[in-house]
Amino acid sequence: MEVAAYMQKLGQQAREASRVLARVTTNNKNTALLAIATAIRSQADGLKTANQQDLQAGKAKGLDAAMLDRLTLTDGRIESMAQGLEQIAALPDPIGEISDMRYRPSGIQLGQMRVPLGVIGIIYESRPNVTADAAGLCLKSGNATILRGGSEAIHSNQAIADCIHQGLQQAGLPITAVQVVEITDREAVGQLITMPEYVDVVVPRGGKSLIERISHDARVPVIKHLDGICHVYVDVEADLTMAQEIAFNAKCHRYGVCNAMETLLVHADIANEFLPAMAKRFISEGVELRGCNKTLHILPDINVATDADWDTEYLAPILSIKIVTDVDDAMLHIYQHSSAHTESIVTQNYDTARRFLQEVDSSSVLVNASTRFADGFEYGLGAEIGISTDKLHARGPVGLNGLTSQKWIVFGSGQIRT
Amino acid sequence: MEVAAYMQKLGQQAREASRVLARVTTNNKNTALLAIATAIRSQADGLKTANQQDLQAGKAKGLDAAMLDRLTLTDGRIESMAQGLEQIAALPDPIGEISDMRYRPSGIQLGQMRVPLGVIGIIYESRPNVTADAAGLCLKSGNATILRGGSEAIHSNQAIADCIHQGLQQAGLPITAVQVVEITDREAVGQLITMPEYVDVVVPRGGKSLIERISHDARVPVIKHLDGICHVYVDVEADLTMAQEIAFNAKCHRYGVCNAMETLLVHADIANEFLPAMAKRFISEGVELRGCNKTLHILPDINVATDADWDTEYLAPILSIKIVTDVDDAMLHIYQHSSAHTESIVTQNYDTARRFLQEVDSSSVLVNASTRFADGFEYGLGAEIGISTDKLHARGPVGLNGLTSQKWIVFGSGQIRT
Structure with missing residues (x-):
């Protein structure tokens, strides 16, 4: 019950933050992204210290070499995270894009506007860099994020979250725009995927069994791929x-x-x-x-x-x-x-x-x-939150547009239906 | 278990039919739609006779006047069904539409092709005209359909299905492209919405409680709206x-x-x-x-x-x-x-x-x-399978495009990644 209350609180805060994010300017979002990149660079030592805690715990737990490698934050990987955020800042803002405006016989002028989805839950395993990448993509697309990384990376992820929050604050954005789940209890995932009132979509990244379990239990839409055969x-x-x-x-x-x-x-x-x-x-x-x-x-x-x-x-x-x-x-x-x-x-x-x-x-x-x-970078999406093998909504490499929706907008001059 | 086996069979047949539909020509689909319209007009008397059976059973069961009205097939409503199919035939075919082809620095030429979703389940209540409308929209968009109408309209729906099958046969298409569930057992719905291997999306149309129940129990994506406040x-x-x-x-x-x-x-x-x-x-x-x-x-x-x-x-x-x-x-x-x-x-x-x-x-x-x-006809979609208040995939009035997906296509000349 404590886990449920904690996750509900994150959900409520994310939903509130998403209302703010939906109306911030492109410049404001880019300022935040660049400030986060700067914070990550300037706190590289702190990130490595936090990462050492995870690595030591991982070795004690007997994680295999491949998993420890994925978990490790080197100077090169920290620099890559910062550069990734700068690249996201340089991408065109998808939000507010208006397309296909045309007049209808009734006289209304109809089109579509690209808008954020709202709140996106990301569930991932050992790579801490996903924390920065996913937060950056969600922020650029105007969405609030709840990040649930692997328990083995908890200290690294929290240290990265600190950098993210500094950047958000510097840009005047609510720090609840990006929240890292701070409890490692598995029930947190179960809660995250069953709060349709607070979470609009979840993106699981990891092994097939994790994704299958999430797809089976989720009460919110899931952007996923299981296999690449x-x-x-x-x-x-x-x-x-x-x-x-x-x-x-x-x-x-x-x-x-x-x-x-x-x-x-x-x-x-x-x-x-x-x-x-x-x-x-x-x-x-x-x-x-x-x-x-x-x-x-x-x-x-x-x-x-x-x-x-x-x-x-x-x-x-x-x-x-x-x-x-x-x-x-x-x-x-x-x-x-x-x-x-x-x-x-x-x-x-x-x-x-x-x-x-x-x-x-x-x-x-x-x-x-x-x-x-078949890859988001090769396709020119600039970045990739994942690849979807489902047919609805996003299909194939999912970039910023996959984290958005299009609503209908109408400009009228007093039209009524007769 | 009998219901499950029956629904599995419908699902398998629909999946097979969807493979055929994905490659039929626009002309072939339109021929079928017009042949169905002709069959509906020529068999108006038979439709009204079947409808009388439903109306008598409905009266005996004590259905209220509004429900009996929705259930009734008049000459005017039969003509409307036929005209609706002709209008769908006249719409541009969304399938195969290729958009945004551009060259990437690697030399590949990348774009998107609009393709059918595959198999669509429609769950609806008393209006028999939905049988023809939904079948027409799904057929035009290259999808196989499984239609589950209200038990009170079963004879009317089967009579309409006969007309649909005649039209499909005349056009040389498999009659399993449109299947009406012939058993009125409620468990059929439960099966239909939990066969992701055979059904790509379900569209429930009806009262809020029906839609809430389906959304809650479905294991396949649902295109829906609950309320219009x-x-x-x-x-x-x-x-x-x-x-x-x-x-x-x-x-x-x-x-x-x-x-x-x-x-x-x-x-x-x-x-x-x-x-x-x-x-x-x-x-x-x-x-x-x-x-x-x-x-x-x-x-x-x-x-x-x-x-x-x-x-x-x-x-x-x-x-x-x-x-x-x-x-x-x-x-x-x-x-x-x-x-x-x-x-x-x-x-x-x-x-x-x-x-x-x-x-x-x-x-x-x-x-x-x-x-x-806010309506598919007013928005120029030509027809409407429903209205979605969800944010993923289709949003607002859902026309033919909402029943399609876009896959990525690449034209190369031997490119490899280096």
Whole structure:
């Protein structure tokens, strides 16, 4: 009950702050962002001290090396946080943008105005830099934020929150515009996602099980993606040199990212020509290959792919390969196994490219480009709060606009309905 | 368990049909819509016979006159259904629309393509015409539909579904593109709203309690509005003649609609001048007035408004009136009591109009026009599946675009990330 009361109080304060944020000027928001960046730079030592507390506790708790690495605030990462906020300040303000104003036969002039969503809850795990990044994006888009980071990063997050509050105060904005949940009790998350009266949307960032649990229990909308099971389909009319470059980049540029390729689909008629050289390159890079039966006829030394492989996001140097009969067969496989994140086709055929673009139901669909481009920075959104594999509201990389809504506005001169 | 299996089957069939619909041509969809309209016209007698069954059962069950009226299919209403489908056929096809294509520094060309949501569940009450309207909108936007009408309209809805299926067949489309739930068991709704694997969004239309229950239990996104507690604020700088026309129209044009005004907010400095004539006009129209204490000083003969009045959607010839000190006080009242549907200000002051437009957080915000304009037809959407008071995805009147999503598309020429 104490947790509930605490979270309700944060919620109320956030809702009140959101009313203030909805009417502050662009200049005011940018001043705050730059002041936060300055505070982060000038308090780098304090941030590292707080971070040491978390790191020591993490080591004592036996966190693994990867988790400790994500948790660590180095000078470079602190500088990156500050620069990230400066980049957000430099982005155009989406709020107040009016579009599509037109006259209706009744004489009213109708359009849409972009406005903040209100209050955004962010739930994340060990990386403390998310505290600054998410706060910055929400502030720029005129939203109040409630940040719930991992308990292992609590001291780092609170130290970053102190910098944020200094910046907000310097700019004359309420410090409740950005609130970090200060209790590590798990129930705090349960409360945060079930207060539709105070929270307009939650964005969970982290492992699949965290996101599944939040999606299941939430009573407010959730912007999320669960998996990135991304496919590259090499068509019979592909430029095979291009196909090899794209497939290699999609798999090997980075393994642990959601827009990496997990399954390579190859048209049967070019498989004999394409696969041996492609496989050799993957194997020399240390990628484990797992193939369908037809693939094994061409590449007899690789492992066999089981049914589970087609539905697995490896996030590792592992790749499943399937030979398909045509683009329809490829799209059927994608329909059955894709997580609707990102798919790419390599082809020189106009009709095949058009069909793939139209019919594949994923948040990003590419022709002759690596799946690795499905990313907020590559798409020019300036920054990214996450990637959505849902179809409503935000789809794909979510930037500032994904944290806004459009309301209808009408300019009249006394019109009434008759 | 039988209900669950039946609904699962409908869901699977709808999902399969949605794959077909995503790739049919505009012409093909329009042919189907026109064929359905023809079938409805030619089978008017059959529709009326089925409707008689429902009406007789309804009378036996003791449905009230208003409900029986909504349930009745007259020749005029049948013709309206057919015309509605023809109007939907005449609308531009939103699907496949590509927008904002631009080159990125990497060389990829990036844009967005409008695509169907997939499968839409519609849950509604007694009006059988919703069956044809909703099916038409979903079909045009490339979505498969599962329609769950009121049990009191089951024969009428099935007869309309027969016409729809004839039209779909004539156009060579799968009849599972539009499915009417044929069992009246309440559990069918519970199933429909908890099958995220088969249903992408549900749109409940009906009374507040139905919509609240569905929102609470749904495991899929819901496009909805609960209340229309709409306000008109008459500013100190209003043209009072215009204000009287707008307020009268907003309240009296139709009482039972969600965009009717329920509370009139009046600036204190013009209340003495404005309210007496305004009240006289409302009273002569048979509208019951309920005022705040300050209002009662000017209009001593009207009833006093209780706290509950400010939060009540009357949907009736009743109006609450409150005197406010300024636009901030008006916006505070709206923040506390509005259902975020539609609010209007009457003012000639530029700054006051701008502030109201920017700061009032409702789906439609109007200056110098009646709240009654907040409507899909008036906004030029061509048709309306409902009105959303939520902020994510669709906001305000929801037309064809609200039943679509935008995916990212990329044209490349071999780009990889470096």
